[in-house]
Amino acid sequence: MGLEQQIKDKARELGFDAVGITDAAPIEPAQVERFHTWLDSGHAGQMDYMRRNVEKRLSPGALLVGAQSVVVVALNYKPLVGAGPCACPGQPQGVAPTGPVGRVAQYACYEDYHDFMKPLLHELAVFMRERTAKAMRFKVCVDSVPLAERALALRAGLGFIGRSHTLIHPTLGPQVLLGEIVTSALLRTDEDARCCVSTASTCAGCDRCVRACPTAALRADGRFDANRCISYLTIEHRGAIDPELAARIGDRLFGCDECVLACPYRDAAPSCANERFRFYPDRQRVHLQRILEMAPESFEAEFAGSPIYRLGIERLKRNARICIQNLNR
Numbered sequence: 369m370g371l372e373q374q375i376k377d378k379a380r381e382l383g384f385d386a387v388g389i390t391d392a393a394p395i396e397p398a399q400v401e402r403f404h405t406w407l408d409s410g411h412a413g414q415m416d417y418m419r420r421n422v423e424k425r426l427s428p429g430a431l432l433v434g435a436q437s438v439v440v441v442a443l444n445y446k447p448l449v450g451a452g453p454c455a456c457p458g459q460p461q462g463v464a465p466t467g468p469v470g471r472v473a474q475y476a477c478y479e480d481y482h483d484f485m486k487p488l489l490h491e492l493a494v495f496m497r498e499r500t501a502k503a504m505r506f507k508v509c510v511d512s513v514p515l516a517e518r519a520l521a522l523r524a525g526l527g528f529i530g531r532s533h534t535l536i537h538p539t540l541g542p543q544v545l546l547g548e549i550v551t552s553a554l555l556r557t558d559e560d561a562r563c564c565v566s567t568a569s570t571c572a573g574c575d576r577c578v579r580a581c582p583t584a585a586l587r588a589d590g591r592f593d594a595n596r597c598i599s600y601l602t603i604e605h606r607g608a609i610d611p612e613l614a615a616r617i618g619d620r621l622f623g624c625d626e627c628v629l630a631c632p633y634r635d636a637a638p639s640c641a642n643e644r645f646r647f648y649p650d651r652q653r654v655h656l657q658r659i660l661e662m663a664p665e666s667f668e669a670e671f672a673g674s675p676i677y678r679l680g681i682e683r684l685k686r687n688a689r690i691c692i693q694n695l696n697r
């Protein structure tokens with residue numbers, strides 16, 4: 369069996385749902401242009417980290433000296449239908465919360481995917497090193513490393529990029545989380561898979577995500593304005609939120625799923641079958657008054673190890689106040 373197949377089998381054994389391989393060349397010029405247009409239009413909002421390390425982000429070779437290949441993995445996070453009762457933290461399971469509740473984006477109802485995926489990718493990289501050369505260099509990336517993950521996943525044949533701007537795997541749909549190993553090992557790439565995916569799956573005839581977006585962050589002209597995106601506003605934005613946009617946040621306490629939930633590729637996708645990737649049903653709906661009254665120690669006890677923890681208690685309270693205001697309208 370070839371090395372590439374061994375890597376793919378190992379990735380699946382570790383619990384990843386899809387894996388593809390691409391080279392470490394810079395991302396395609398059309399996408400570099402897309403990225404710069406996005407930054408220059410001010411569509412990155414306060415995400416200053418997107419303006420730093422741009423060369424690395426657009427070129428794996430700049431991220432790791434001597435990089436030759438990138439192994440890209442996808443982890444399915446579509447929750448099982450009816451994945452547990454909607455309760456709220458601190459209440460016994462199955463007891464419906466009283467008072468207003470806020471919704472949490474589905475990826476954030478799992479344990480923090482960064483912490484989950486990184487050790488597995490590290491294990492995969494060690495497996496690769498044992499089968500290539502002791503001197504094999506690598507860098508494990510999940511979200512926070514400056515690397516254009518969707519553009520690389522596209523090139524590795526994992527799917528296509530939809531109007532929602534998400535990478536959509538033809539069978540797993542848009543609810544996949546991405547991770548990479550940038551490596552000095554020279555591997556055979558999945559160019560062929562890429563061609564199959566991009567011709568077989570498209571958004572043709574559909575604009576459900578654009579219509580579902582509550583704030584028109586997904587613009588009719590195909591561009592994406594993060595300043596208007598509820599995911600950005602509730603997770604990344606610091607300080608007060610423009611009242612016009614705050615009103616559209618509705619009861620979304622953390623993140624937003626409307627564009628991915630609307631996607632027909634999601635309807636057809638299987639649910640996450642990885643039992644080691646822990647899902648917390650209680651976090652789907654959170655009791656808002658309780659958040660407002662929460663002491664820092666309780667916040668830590670309840671949300672450590674969750675993506676929500678990265679937000680901090682003050683911004684979570686800001687979001688809870690907005691949700692309550694909207695629910696009282």
Ligand code: B12
Pocket residue numbers: 395399400402403406415418473474475510511512513514515516517518519529532533534535536542543544545546547592594597599600603604622623624625627628
């Ligand atoms: C900044 C960021 C955000 C920002 C900005 C989102 C954005 N669309 O740019 C905010 C906070 C809003 C956000 C929200 C979400 N995010 Co986010 N985010 C990122 C991050 C860190 C960088 C993304 C980026 O480079 N943006 C800049 C713009 C210009 O890039 P882009 O839209 O991805 O477009 C690139 C390519 O896709 C390509 N491209 C764009 N359009 C087209 C069209 C065609 C036809 C082609 C060929 C190519 C192409 O060109 C661009 C240049 O690389 C990545 C992790 C990473 N390191 O890459 C995660 C990431 C993109 N996020 C992720 C997730 C899960 C989400 C949310 C679903 C979370 C949620 N439920 O709240 C939402 C989805 C919102 C949305 N519709 O995009 C996943 C996406 C997985 C996937 N299947 O696509 C990533 C990859 C994290 C991960 N490791 O899994 N996110």
Ligand code: SF4
Pocket residue numbers: 580581582583584585586596597598599600623624625626627628
């Ligand atoms: S995450 Fe929500 S607000 Fe952001 S683009 Fe998708 S639907 Fe629009």
Ligand code: SF4
Pocket residue numbers: 530531532533570571574575576577578627630631632633
């Ligand atoms: S909802 Fe429709 S237009 Fe949007 S990404 Fe999915 S298939 Fe494409």
